[in-house]
Amino acid sequence: MSQASKLERNLTQLKLDLSKISEERWRAALSGDQNKEMAARMKAAEKTLENCRVLAKYVENFSLPLARQITQREAEARRTFDNVQTTNDPKQLRAWIKQQLIPSTRFAERLGHMAASARMYKEGRTDFHKWTMSK
Numbered sequence: 001m002s003q004a005s006k007l008e009r010n011l012t013q014l015k016l017d018l019s020k021i022s023e024e025r026w027r028a029a030l031s032g033d034q035n036k037e038m039a040a041r042m043k044a045a046e047k048t049l050e051n052c053r054v055l056a057k058y059v060e061n062f063s064l065p066l067a068r069q070i071t072q073r074e075a076e077a078r079r080t081f082d083n084v085q086t087t088n089d090p091k092q093l094r095a096w097i098k099q100q101l102i103p104s105t106r107f108a109e110r111l112g113h114m115a116a117s118a119r120m121y122k123e124g125r126t127d128f129h130k131w132t133m134s135k
Contacts (some may be wrong), residue, residue, distance in 0.1 A: 011054055011112070014051045018044060018112070025037055035119065045081060048101055049074055049104055050072040052108040055076060055112040058112055058115060058116075073103070073107055077100040081096060084096045
């Protein structure tokens, strides 16, 4: 199995983990437990940053400069996330998500999608436009 295939599997697992955390946050919100909800939001943010890190490794197989861009954005988001974690303030977390996490994640996801599409197209796969695991 190639390095890219292993990373694709890892990314798929991260997406499943994020889905589980999202459900955890939803359940905490329904129960009205703000501490559990905040903990789930923090966990989701951490997992999303991990997703960006793995996407950078994946893109590195295709373009080192683009992978460095993802890594730099992820590092900046992580640095500012450390400040948010110490305050444990939901408003500050929401602002950080909008200003740091979402843009960094979108950038990483787009480059990851482009790399995966190019890889699949090169392999002659007809579903190269989808973000799927290799078969």
